[in-house]
Amino acid sequence: MTSRPSPRPARDLPRTGPERELSAAAQSVVAGDRRALGRIISEVERGDPSARAVVQELYPRTGTAAVVGLSGPLGVGKSSLVNRLLQLLSGRGKRVGVIAVDPSSPFSGGAVLGDRVRIERDPSEAGVFFRSMASRGHPGGLSQSTRETIRLLEAFGMDTVLVETVGSGQVDVEVHNIASTRLVVLVPHLGDEVQTLKAGLFEIADVFVVNKCDLPGADRAARDLSELAQMSPERDGWRPRVVQTSTLAPTGIEELWQAVEDHERTLRESGGLAALRRNRAREELRSLLLAGLQSRLAEALASSKEWEALVEEVGEGRLDPYAASERAYDLVRPRL
Ligand SMILES: Nc1nc2c(ncn2[C@@H]2O[C@H](COP(=O)(O)OP(=O)(O)O)[C@@H](O)[C@H]2O)c(=O)[nH]1
Ligand SMILES: [Mg+2]
Numbered sequence: 001m002t003s004r005p006s007p008r009p010a011r012d013l014p015r016t017g018p019e020r021e022l023s024a025a026a027q028s029v030v031a032g033d034r035r036a037l038g039r040i041i042s043e044v045e046r047g048d049p050s051a052r053a054v055v056q057e058l059y060p061r062t063g064t065a066a067v068v069g070l071s072g073p074l075g076v077g078k079s080s081l082v083n084r085l086l087q088l089l090s091g092r093g094k095r096v097g098v099i100a101v102d103p104s105s106p107f108s109g110g111a112v113l114g115d116r117v118r119i120e121r122d123p124s125e126a127g128v129f130f131r132s133m134a135s136r137g138h139p140g141g142l143s144q145s146t147r148e149t150i151r152l153l154e155a156f157g158m159d160t161v162l163v164e165t166v167g168s169g170q171v172d173v174e175v176h177n178i179a180s181t182r183l184v185v186l187v188p189h190l191g192d193e194v195q196t197l198k199a200g201l202f203e204i205a206d207v208f209v210v211n212k213c214d215l216p217g218a219d220r221a222a223r224d225l226s227e228l229a230q231m232s233p234e235r236d237g238w239r240p241r242v243v244q245t246s247t248l249a250p251t252g253i254e255e256l257w258q259a260v261e262d263h264e265r266t267l268r269e270s271g272g273l274a275a276l277r278r279n280r281a282r283e284e285l286r287s288l289l290l291a292g293l294q295s296r297l298a299e300a301l302a303s304s305k306e307w308e309a310l311v312e313e314v315g316e317g318r319l320d321p322y323a324a325s326e327r328a329y330d331l332v333r334p335r336l
Contacts, residue, residue, distance in 0.1 A: 025050075026057045029155050034129065037156050041131055044148045047139030055148045058155035063277075065097070065154045066264050069179030071167035071204065076185045077211040078164050080247035081256075086128060088253050089160055095127045097153035099146060100164040101135050101175060129153060135171070140291055143174045147284060150178070167201070176204055177283070180276065181263045183256075185209045186225075188217035202232050205240050207259045213244035213252065236272025238263060293336060300332040307331065 028036035043051030068085075070078045082098055089096050131149060138145045150161050163179055165172045176182055184205035208229070210222045222242050229240040241259045245252035267273040301307045310328055313319035 022057055023054065025054045026155075029054070029058060029152055030061065030157075032157060037129065037152060038131070040152055041149050044145050044152070045133060045137060051148070055151050058151060062151040062154040065150070065159050065161045066181065066260070067150055067161045067163065067179045068260055069163045069165065069176045069182045070185055070209075071165045071172060071176040071182065072185035072209075073168070074166050076187045077245075077247055078166075078185050081185065081209065081211060081245065081253075082162050082164055084245075084247050084250050084253045085162060085257065088257055090127045093127075094160050095158045096129075097150075097156070097158040097161040098128070098130045098164070099149055099153075099161065100130070100132045101142065101146070101166070101172070102132055129156065129158065141287060142171050143178060144284070144287060144291070146175050146178055167204075173204055174283075178280065180267065180273070181206050181260045183207045183209050183260070185211050186221065187212045188215050188221045202228065202240065206238065206263045207256070208240055208242045209256060210242065210244045212246060214246040214248050218244050236267060236275065237270035238266045238272070296336050297332060300335040301328075304331055 022030065025036065025040060029040065040051050040054055044055070070081060072078055079100065082100070086096055086098065133142075133145065133149070135142055146163065150163070153161050163175065165175045167173070167176065167184065182204055184201050184207075186208065188210060208225045210218050210225065212218070213222075222244050225240075225242045229242060232240060241263075243252055243256045243259050245256055247253075267276060307328060310319070310324045314321050314324045
C-alpha cells in the first residue's frame with residue numbers, strides 16, 4: 001500500500017469496496033497512529049470538511065463497536081465507572097475508546113475542571129484511547145461530532161466505545177441515544193428523583209446503575225428502580241435492568257458489564273439491533289439534511305437584496321412576520 005494522498009475529494013470516490021485506496025489521513029487512522037487520530041478528531045470538532053471526508057472514506061470499516069453511553073447527574077461517579085470499566089475491559093484484551101463530553105460553563109465556554117476521567121492506567125497504552133470533548137463549538141452539532149468520533153475510533157480498531165455525558169439537557173439525551181446500550185447512573189437516596197425518573201429517564205436507560213452502593217440506602221434505591229422497571233413496557237425483548245456498583249472497593253463492575261453484554265445480545269437476537277440502526281440512521285440523516293439546509297439558507301439570505309427589504313418592512317411594522325417569511329421562502333427556495 002502506498003501512502004499517496006487521494007487527489008480526489010472523497011465524495012467522488014466509489015462508496016464501498018476493498019479496492020479503494022485510502023488517503024494518507026485515513027490510512028494513518030487504520031494503521032493505529034494515535035496522533036493522527038487525535039488531530040482528525042479535533043478537525044471533526046471544528047467542523048473541518050477534510051475530516052468529514054476522512055470519516056466518509058473510513059465508513060465501510062465502522063459500525064462494529066459496542067457503543068455504551070453513561071449518563072446521569074454530575075458527581076454520581078460516571079467517570080469513576082469509566083475508569084473501572086477500562087480496567088476490566090483492557091484486562092480482557094478489549095480495545096476501548098472513551099469519549100467524555102464535558103459540561104461547559106455558560107460564562108466561559110470552558111470545560112469544568114476536575115471532571116476529566118481519572119485514568120489510573122497509562123492512557124498511551126495501545127488498547128485505550130481517551131478523548132474529552134467540549135460540549136460547545138461543533139458547527140455540525142455535538143451529536144454529529146460524537147458519531148464521527150465513534151467512527152474514527154472504530155476504524156482505529158476499538159471494539160468498545162464508552163461515551164460519558166451529563167444527563168442534563170436535550171443535547172445530552174441526543175448524544176446518549178447514539179449508544180447501543182445506554183446506562184443511566186444514579187446514587188442512593190434518590191428521593192424525589194425517582195418520581196422524575198418515571199417521566200424521562202426510563203426512555204433513555206437500558207441499565208440503571210446505582211453507584212456508590214457503599215453508602216447507605218443503595219438496596220432501597222435499587223428496589224424502587226426495579227419496581228419501576230417491572231412496570232415499564234418491554235422494548236425489543238428487554239426491560240431495564242438495575243445493577244449496584246461501587247468504584248471504591250470495587251464491586252458490581254463485572255455484573256454491570258454482564259448486563260451490557262446481555263443487552264447487546266438481546267438486541268441482536270430480537271431483531272432490535274436492525275430497528276435501532278434504522279432509527280439512528282433516520283436521526284442522523286435528518287440532522288445532516290437540516291445542517292445542510294441551514295447553511296444553504298444562510299448563504300441564500302446573505303446574497304439576497306429582497307431579504308433586507310423584507311426585514312426592513314417587518315421592522316417598521318409595515319408587514320407581518322408570517323407573510324414576510326412566506327415571501328422570503330419563495331425567494332430562497334430555488335437555491336436550497
Ligand atoms: N462513596 C463513593 N464515592 C464515589 C464512588 N464513585 C465515585 N465516587 C466519588 O464521587 C465523586 C464524583 O465522581 P466522578 O466519577 O467524577 O463523577 P461524575 O461527575 O459522574 O463523572 C468523586 O469524588 C468520586 O471519588 C463510589 O462508588 N462510592
Ligand atoms: Mg465525569
